Amino acid sequence: MDCRGSFCPGPITELFKAYRSAQLGDVIELWATDPAAKADIAAWAQKSGNELQNVSEEQGYVRILVKVTKKRS
Amino acid sequence: MAQMSQMRTEEKGEQTSRLLIILSKGTMDMVYPALMIATTGATMGKEVHMFFTFWGLDAVNKKKVNSMKVAAVGNPGMPMPNILGMIPGMTAMATRMMEGKMAKAKVPSIPEMFRMAKDLGVKLHACSTTMEVMGTPKDDLIREVDDVVGAATMLSLGEGGQIIFI
Numbered sequence: 255m256d257c258r259g260s261f262c263p264g265p266i267t268e269l270f271k272a273y274r275s276a277q278l279g280d281v282i283e284l285w286a287t288d289p290a291a292k293a294d295i296a297a298w299a300q301k302s303g304n305e306l307q308n309v310s311e312e313q314g315y316v317r318i319l320v321k322v323t324k325k326r327s
Numbered sequence: 328m329a330q331m332s333q334m335r336t337e338e339k340g341e342q343t344s345r346l347l348i349i350l351s352k353g354t355m356d357m358v359y360p361a362l363m364i365a366t367t368g369a370t371m372g373k374e375v376h377m378f379f380t381f382w383g384l385d386a387v388n389k390k391k392v393n394s395m396k397v398a399a400v401g402n403p404g405m406p407m408p409n410i411l412g413m414i415p416g417m418t419a420m421a422t423r424m425m426e427g428k429m430a431k432a433k434v435p436s437i438p439e440m441f442r443m444a445k446d447l448g449v450k451l452h453a454c455s456t457t458m459e460v461m462g463t464p465k466d467d468l469i470r471e472v473d474d475v476v477g478a479a480t481m482l483s484l485g486e487g488g489q490i491i492f493i
Contacts, residue, residue: 270370
């Protein structure tokens with residue numbers, strides 16, 4: 255998901271849309287330029303019981319991988 | 328120790344906590360934060376309620392939701408001497424500027440944010456007293472509004488959760 259240029263709550267709501275249609279075990283890849291995205295997505299993952307798999311700094315944006323380890327009914 | 332924090336993390340993930348946002352203001356700079364917190368809370372698994380009272384009711388008024396404004400007077404954050412805010416057209420200008428900046432940050436419009444909130448399961452409650460005082464019939468409310476309630480219902484919805492007053 256390319257959320258570059260989108261600010262809070264954009265990246266989180268986009269991530270959540272992908273999460274809703276994802277299956278257990280899927281990995282969601284999100285690109286963001288919002289400086290708050292890293293911490294916000296980490297907080298979301300912790301709160302929702304999903305796994306923040308990897309965060310890497312790319313050129314001018316951050317690449318975040320979230321593994322779906324828990325689905326809410 | 329590590330085990331304990333692990334346990335706490337798991338607990339946090341399990342519990343469904345509540346969030347009640349009481350919106351009493353009807354300007355763009357008040358409505359946006361309320362909706363941002365509400366939608367984010369919903370994605371984090373919180374049970375989210377929004378209560379619209381006084382000017383906050385304008386945010387769910389069909390006739391006003393599409394034209395939320397930023398106040399140019401009495402707003403010390405404006406980048407100009409406050410008295411200039413009284414010049415006709417200043418509020419419209421400040422509003423256009425803010426809308427432009429919001430669009431640039433890809434923040435959805437207020438009506439879109441309401442649709443999103445609704446889709447995420449946020450519950451919207453209108454204040455009955457405000458409707459009477461302001462003369463707003465139920466038909467004037469946007470269809471996303473769940474019900475018309477009073478303070479007792481509102482407080483019981485927020486019981487045991489976080490309450491934010493805007």
